[in-house]
Amino acid sequence: MAVRMKDIARDLGLSVVTVSKVLRDHPDIAEETKERVMKRVRELDYQPNVLARSLVTGRSYLIGLIVPDLLHPFFAEIAKALSSAVRAQGYSIILSSSEEDPSLEAREIQQLLARRLDALVIASAAENATSFERLERAEQPYLLIDREFPELAANFVGIDDIAAGRLATEHLIQQGCRNIAHICGGNHSTGVRRYEGYRQALRAARLPFSESLVTGHIHVDTESIRHGAEAARYLLAQRTRPDGIFCFNDPLAIGAMNAILDAGLRIPEDIALIGCGNLHYDASLRVPLSSIDQRSTMIGERAAAILLNMFSSKKRPQPVSVILNPELVVRASSLRKPARQSGTRASAPCKSSRRH
Amino acid sequence: MAVRMKDIARDLGLSVVTVSKVLRDHPDIAEETKERVMKRVRELDYQPNVLARSLVTGRSYLIGLIVPDLLHPFFAEIAKALSSAVRAQGYSIILSSSEEDPSLEAREIQQLLARRLDALVIASAAENATSFERLERAEQPYLLIDREFPELAANFVGIDDIAAGRLATEHLIQQGCRNIAHICGGNHSTGVRRYEGYRQALRAARLPFSESLVTGHIHVDTESIRHGAEAARYLLAQRTRPDGIFCFNDPLAIGAMNAILDAGLRIPEDIALIGCGNLHYDASLRVPLSSIDQRSTMIGERAAAILLNMFSSKKRPQPVSVILNPELVVRASSLRKPARQSGTRASAPCKSSRRH
Numbered sequence: 001m002a003v004r005m006k007d008i009a010r011d012l013g014l015s016v017v018t019v020s021k022v023l024r025d026h027p028d029i030a031e032e033t034k035e036r037v038m039k040r041v042r043e044l045d046y047q048p049n050v051l052a053r054s055l056v057t058g059r060s061y062l063i064g065l066i067v068p069d070l071l072h073p074f075f076a077e078i079a080k081a082l083s084s085a086v087r088a089q090g091y092s093i094i095l096s097s098s099e100e101d102p103s104l105e106a107r108e109i110q111q112l113l114a115r116r117l118d119a120l121v122i123a124s125a126a127e128n129a130t131s132f133e134r135l136e137r138a139e140q141p142y143l144l145i146d147r148e149f150p151e152l153a154a155n156f157v158g159i160d161d162i163a164a165g166r167l168a169t170e171h172l173i174q175q176g177c178r179n180i181a182h183i184c185g186g187n188h189s190t191g192v193r194r195y196e197g198y199r200q201a202l203r204a205a206r207l208p209f210s211e212s213l214v215t216g217h218i219h220v221d222t223e224s225i226r227h228g229a230e231a232a233r234y235l236l237a238q239r240t241r242p243d244g245i246f247c248f249n250d251p252l253a254i255g256a257m258n259a260i261l262d263a264g265l266r267i268p269e270d271i272a273l274i275g276c277g278n279l280h281y282d283a284s285l286r287v288p289l290s291s292i293d294q295r296s297t298m299i300g301e302r303a304a305a306i307l308l309n310m311f312s313s314k315k316r317p318q319p320v321s322v323i324l325n326p327e328l329v330v331r332a333s334s335l336r337k338p339a340r341q342s343g344t345r346a347s348a349p350c351k352s353s354r355r356h
Numbered sequence: 357m358a359v360r361m362k363d364i365a366r367d368l369g370l371s372v373v374t375v376s377k378v379l380r381d382h383p384d385i386a387e388e389t390k391e392r393v394m395k396r397v398r399e400l401d402y403q404p405n406v407l408a409r410s411l412v413t414g415r416s417y418l419i420g421l422i423v424p425d426l427l428h429p430f431f432a433e434i435a436k437a438l439s440s441a442v443r444a445q446g447y448s449i450i451l452s453s454s455e456e457d458p459s460l461e462a463r464e465i466q467q468l469l470a471r472r473l474d475a476l477v478i479a480s481a482a483e484n485a486t487s488f489e490r491l492e493r494a495e496q497p498y499l500l501i502d503r504e505f506p507e508l509a510a511n512f513v514g515i516d517d518i519a520a521g522r523l524a525t526e527h528l529i530q531q532g533c534r535n536i537a538h539i540c541g542g543n544h545s546t547g548v549r550r551y552e553g554y555r556q557a558l559r560a561a562r563l564p565f566s567e568s569l570v571t572g573h574i575h576v577d578t579e580s581i582r583h584g585a586e587a588a589r590y591l592l593a594q595r596t597r598p599d600g601i602f603c604f605n606d607p608l609a610i611g612a613m614n615a616i617l618d619a620g621l622r623i624p625e626d627i628a629l630i631g632c633g634n635l636h637y638d639a640s641l642r643v644p645l646s647s648i649d650q651r652s653t654m655i656g657e658r659a660a661a662i663l664l665n666m667f668s669s670k671k672r673p674q675p676v677s678v679i680l681n682p683e684l685v686v687r688a689s690s691l692r693k694p695a696r697q698s699g700t701r702a703s704a705p706c707k708s709s710r711r712h
Binding site: 045062070071073076077079080083084087090092093094095096097108111112115134137138225254255257258280281283284285286 | 401418426427429432433435436439440443446448449450451452453464467468471490493494581610611613614636637639640641642
């Protein structure tokens, strides 16, 4: 049987109110009483009932985190950083995966909403903002990460995805590529903007754009390696074979890498390849993979800072948007020219702005 | 402001008790009243207060999961499978990472214990069972995964780690290796038993055992790729260079692979390599990596089944131990002989036993 506060009170001949005040470190308790209570707390291995505390404070000390795929290390890194950052303040993370399924995400939001958590953090798989409008109506604090809904004045932390697409494509151009293909992401802000960045870089370099060099699936699901291979095989079968491919993310790029090598072509000599995400095993792949670093740890940390500030504010603060700069990381898969650029990292300060 | 039960009662001229009965699908309410209440529930987008429900039922509908490293896909796969399996029953997962630090794990257990969760699931980084004895005393239901404490009569789901070590080492012997090294795991049941399996396989084949061919770190931390590379460099510097290496897990094997290739040696011709874990990017590495499949998804599913059975039982069931069979997965990193063995998979049924 779990030890209760009244057991400690009875043992020491004190009132429950006194014991409770000691545990909340209330000032009007004598030092000696405090010591007696704390000694008994240790002896009995007493655990305060967080559930009861929650009903009093109105706080659950729980933050819900919904990501599209926990197996994607990008989201695992965000979860890890967010969890570490809020742990010290007594907050725990309820984790949920939407499996890139908008209807599953809506149900999970519904279920977590019913738990009255202190905040929800969501990398959304949804194609519209319906669920978030519902969160607004229920006055449930929340924060979006990675994927944004421009029509929503919500807290957001992510990278500048147009810059990510531009950086990757400009790098391939600098390496001498002229027929640059793109394996797309889904129909979220990240997929749409990286594609926009790709288009911008081609335009700026006066390189032709060809529909036949853009492929991908509307729905980026959890089998990205297989889809990357399929997309690359499609590109290799085009009349104009690409000499460079920018992939929406690293798992797609890994699949593309396998398909290119299995077709007997060389990377980067025949086709230069770059992904996005800079996952921690990128350097150990069949050809070490160039990528765009998406600042996953920083995304988790910034999200935590916004939430903790929100929890400690008396009035609900204005929504904040933090846009981090992506960073080019060059490895063998795209390095056709002498390594002058290797290690070059974007260093402009990140943007952080209040929403209006 | 969130809609409360009493708002619905007032709007319809009913008592709160009646509304509450409708929401719990209580039989003694007229069908017409039920429909009126449910219509209003939908109109107002009412969310039941799970916190209040928890106080009534004594259930939190929360399961705590503590893993050593969320970035290790093995643990991410378990988390994903466990979460999917309990979600349909209304349970959510509170996720915590111990970062392979026993004292951080003890603090996390302490914090989650205070939350009175319905169960804790732990892949422990601890070197002794102190924390779990505390859970026993507090009558906190829990289940161990992956790493076992033989002295503890606890619920457990994991693989037969002695068999895993034996399978991997026997495979290297069949491929013609004679000086087989082992890059060890930590001082947990998994590390100790895979090492024991390695020793057993050498003995059975009458191959000599050499201390100089066993290396590793007592503490398998979250920088396994780097540690695997260091361990391999140490082995390459020995007087008798190994011709095969069995690594405790795949991240260590990836590090070893990088170090071996960077030293100008060939895999598998000079050194055959096998890991353990069968992570989902193993096939895309510089040399596709042979491994032992640890049944991560099945571990999550079996753990969920034990928990759900526990929650639905009136009396607390006897602890159950589920030992799954590991499976050899052969890829290029160890394949020196014609591929007769490729695709061979162990198929003996798993063992499941009641604890005494």
